[in-house]
Amino acid sequence: MISLTINDQQHELDVPEQMPLLWALRDVVNLTGTKFGCGMGLCGACTVHLDGAAVRSCVTPVAAAAGKHVTTIEAMATDAVGSKVQEAWLDVGVAQCGYCQAGQIMSATAFLKDNANPSDDDIASAMGGNICRCGTYNRIRTAIHRAAGQEEQA
Amino acid sequence: MNRTVDTLLLANVSRRRFLQGLAAGSALVVAARWDLAAAAEDKQYGAAGMPYGWVDNPNVFIQIDEDGSVTVTNHRAEMGQGIRTSLVMVAADELGADWSKVKATQAPGDSETYGNQDTDGSRSMRHWFDPMRRAAASARRMLEQAAAQRWDVPVDECQAGVHVIVHTPSGRELGFGELAAAARELDIPSRDSLTLKPESEWRLIGKSLGPSHASDTASLERAPAVDGEDIVSGKAIYGGDIRLPDMAYAVIARPDVLGASVASVDDSETLKIPGVIKTVRLEGTSQPSSFHPLGGVGVIADNTWAAIEGRKALKIQWNTEGLDANAGYDTESYRKMLEQRADSPGKVLRASGDIEAALADAESRHSATYYMPHLAHATMEPPVAIARVSADEAETWAPVQDPQSARDQVTEQLGIDGTNVKVNQTLLGGGFGRKAKPDFVVEAAHLSRALDGRPVQLQWTREDDLHHTYFHALSVDRLEAGLGSDGKVQGWRHRTLAPTIMSIFQDDPKYKATYELGMGLTPLPFDIPALSLENGEAPAHKRIGWFRSVVNLPHAFAIQSFVAELAASAGRDHRDYLLELLGPAREIDPLAVGATWNYGEDPERYTIDVGRLRGVIERATEEADWGKSLPAGRGQGLAVHHSFCSYTAIVLDVEVDDQGSVIVHQADVAFDCGPRVNPERIRAQMEGSVVMGIGIGLLNEISASGGRIEQDNFHQYLLPRQANAPREVRVHLVDNPDAPMGGVGEPGLPPVAPALTNAIFAATGKRIRELPVGNQLKG
Structure with a gap:
């Protein structure tokens, strides 16, 4: 049994320690907002927060999350920064297919908590691990500035 | 309207x-x-x-x-x-x-x-x-x-x-x-x-709504987006997000070589892995495969990870007898073969004037060969499907571009009465043509049947997606032109060679189909005295399929690059030269130039409108301040293309730095699709097309060796990321409300890659004829 806290709820999971957190979330806990994209930590679709830090859940063994706080997209509405990011995403109309956007929002939220006043270069660097095949990058940049309250840049 | x-x-x-x-x-x-x-x-x-x-x-x-x-x-x-x-x-x-x-x-x-x-x-x-x-x-x-x-x-x-x-x-x-x-x-x-x-x-x-469009009289605070809130909160349901009681999870080991079948399988180690339920041998298909699965061995488990681990432990012997050509498929030597064939005449598709004389008598003669590799769609959501199949009933949940086609395939391939087949549609995490082929739904249905009707979710991994998609065709295009003493084009010959999508539906025709040729080749809108458009033979060794914009991609890349090359050799401004080559505003009858497919539209209503081509070129170049002075190492590139009944011109402002890295500073897209329903989403499609096109220009390449695709994941199949996006994308929608309505999802893409390589030429003097740019500008 591995115990971990997911979105402030305690879970006891009977899964192998090496199972990636992604599959534990999706197939065992049935939290499907976190997406599978590559399985190698290359695309960012599976990004969640582990004690507040953005991690790629597809390459994070569930054992590495034991005793820690896992936060997923499903809890962003109750996160002060996360909810601002979500609102900005809607205002700007970022999403096209939307599949990568949970991961984008998780990365952007963790990033904005570290850097409240980001430049375009900061964003390009911090968001470089999240692929969007629809090509919504310009709107992601605009939305991050907007969430940061940098209206003049948005 | x-x-x-x-x-x-x-x-x-x-x-x-x-x-x-x-x-x-x-x-x-x-x-x-x-x-x-x-x-x-x-x-x-x-x-x-x-x-x-x-x-x-x-x-x-x-x-x-x-x-x-x-x-x-x-x-x-x-x-x-x-x-x-x-x-x-x-x-x-x-x-x-x-x-x-x-x-x-x-x-x-x-x-x-x-x-x-x-x-x-x-x-x-x-x-x-x-x-x-x-x-x-x-x-x-x-x-x-x-x-x-x-x-x-x-x-x-x-x-x-x-x-x-x-x-x-x-x-x-x-x-x-x-x-x-x-x-x-x-x-x-x-x-x-x-x-x-x-x-x-x-x-x-037709209204531009929301805060991004403050200049319009917005009656809504935000642009309408039916799924917007669900997407940002993780509640939107894609193909893999349905959870049914007692559902199992599966992956499939498929053959690297197209057409290969399982000779033998040892699953003893697989079955020892905790969570693995069973393995299932799946029939492959002879060619043409149509929408039939590739066959292989399915591993069904309690969760996706156990299925993936179980697949790693399989020992499979594949039978490739009689498949020497597919088993030996090597894209490098295949490309060389197509380039050699381009030396000889192909089937003539469209001809006017005396091309041989026009080339022979030319003041100067130019020739260039362009190459575009195979591409994989790489939707962020890889193919995935859920099926629950009993003896005489089937229900599926999947992200498909044509749910009726998925239903027809399950009906046919599982032998179930179609009235008892229900295909539920989820959101698609990207489509780009891949999910118009429902082979993955059929796979899920076979696995559920093998598990006595328990619901099964079949997940394609990224490796599966890159190795086994229906690939965009590798293409070689040879262009040749003769210019007069005034620098004008007197003769134009275009030989195109690429495996055809029709090879998945019938015995390989080895020539492009009429509709493929109609995507930007036969409708060539230039005003040239002597013309020969030809198509050479190219066999298929992988499943070839639609990719967003389809064959418009290589055609536009070759044609729009070559025009820029000719302008440069004639010492002329590219924009002026392109407009001159197009000639005066006029409507070309698609039937008169052999473009009989015409995107399925009435040729009398949907003509090839040179005036609209000129219009988007003029708008894009004006908005981009074409010809403006730029620092060394920086240049503007232009391309235009008509596809899917719409007209797009793009100007890219590009810098090539000391390291040979490409930075796109600004993109100006002029787009004329006739009447507009949702301008906000039209802009989004253009923005996305620019980014995807930059990926095709700079990064995307699928190659094969020994019949096996060499790219396993995103460390090898490179996609554009945040830093590859233009610093600014400016979309200019051309007002043309009385024209017939055109398409939006695809027509933005074809001109991006040639605009990019034309800009690289303007910035560096180096002409890129082979995509992607990759390392060609380094050292």
Whole structure:
């Protein structure tokens, strides 16, 4: 049994320690907002927060999350920064297919908590691990500035 | 565009039934409808020419409840293009509904009820704008009639306001909800009794709404987005997000070599892995494979990870007997073979004047060979499907571009009566043509049957996706031109070679199909005295398929690059030279140049309009301040292309730094699709096309060696990331409301890669003829 806290709820999971957190979330806990994209930590679709830090859940063994706080997209509405990011995403109309956007929002939220006043270069660097095949990058940049309250840049 | 009666009303129903019969028979209908080129006498165009045609019955698409809520059924696949919002907007506007009271629901695969559902070819709005408006106008008329009965007044005194019917002389009002039950009992009004709202009364259609468009009179704080809130909160349901009781999870080991089958399998180690339930041998298919799965060994488990681990432990011997060509497929040597073949004449597709004389007598002669590799769609959501199959019933949940096609395939390949096959449609995490092929739904169905009807979710991993997709064709295009002493083109020869998509539907024809050639090759709009367009032989060794914009990609890359090369050699400005080559504004008859497919549209309405090509070039170059002075190492590149009944020109402002890295500073896209329904989403499609096109230009490449694809994941198949996006994308929508409506999802893409390589030439003097740019600018 591995115990971990997911979105402030305690879970006891009977899964192998090496199972990636992604599959534990999706197939065992049935939290499907976190997406599978590559399985190698290359695309960012599976990004969640582990004690507040953005991690790629597809390459994070569930054992590495034991005793820690896992936060997923499903809890962003109750996160002060996360909810601002979500609102900005809607205002700007970022999403096209939307599949990568949970991961984008998780990365952007963790990033904005570290850097409240980001430049375009900061964003390009911090968001470089999240692929969007629809090509919504310009709107992601605009939305991050907007969430940061940098209206003049948005 | 205030047409109360349009050409769709003339649809021939018997034709529709004929195609419907075909559709039930085979995936060949998919091929057939692409290639209905040799016009039958009763040929139908547009929506009427599609299998199952169109439907405008209000009861099929619009439901109004007593509480006033309006539910619009979207029957097209939503894959990021925004159709689930845009079609619902059309219905809401025509109905007179308050957007905040409108919901969308998704149709299952049932084209007899909903009409054609095949979401590709950039045709959803082009084909469904009018039927959806008529459906909504009918529903509105029924509400007005119900109000007239309630008030006992003439119906002409009753008119829809916003979510109410108003008795205009008295000002009395009844809400949609109050009238819903009575309206439902009424007959559907005849089509010729309908009056569609004039453009002046539109509140949503054609409006740029939301804070990004502050200059417009926004009636909504945000642009409409049916799934917006679900997406940002993780609640949106994609193919892998359904959870059924007792569901198992699976992956499949498929053969690297196309057509190979399982000779033997040792699954003893697999079955030791905790969570693995069973393995299943799956029949492959001989070629052409159509929408049949590739076969292999399925591993079914309690969760996806156990299935993946179980697959790693399989020991499979593959039988590749009789498949030497596929087993030896090597893209490097294949490319060389095509380049050699380009030295010899191909099948002549279109010719005028004396090409040999024009080339021989030219003042100067130029030749260039362009190469585009195989591409993989790499939708962020890899193919995934859930199926629950018993002996005589099947139900599936999957992200497919054509749920009726998925239903037909499950019906055929599983041998189940089609009336007992239900295909539920989820959102698509990207489509780009990949998910128009429902092979993965059939795989899931076979696995569920093998598990005695337990529901099974089949997940393709990224490796599966890159190794086994239906690849965009590797292409070689050889262009040759002779210029006169004035620098003008006297003769133009284009030889194109690439495996054809038709190779998945029939014994490999080895030549491009009419519709493939019609994507930017045969409709060449230039004003040149001598012309020869030719197609050489190219066999297929992988499944070849549609990729967003399809064969327009290599054609546009070659043609738009070559024009820039000729302009440079003539010492002329590229823009001026391109406009001169196009010649004066005129409409070219697609049939006259052999472009008989014409995207399935009536050649009399949908011509090749040189004036519109000129228009987008002029707009893009003006907006980009073409010819402006730029620092060293920086340059502007231009390209234009007509595809999917729309016109796009792009100017990119590009820097190549000391390290040979490419930075795109600015993109100016001028786009003319005729009438616009959802300008906000049109802009989004152009922005996305620019980024995807930069990926095709700089990064994307699929290669094969020994029949095996060499790219396993995103460390090898490189996609554009945040830093590759232009610093600024500026989309300029060209007003052309009286033109016939064009497509949006695809036509932005073809000109991006040539605009990029033309800009690189302007910045560095280095001409890129081989995609992707990759390391060609380094050291």
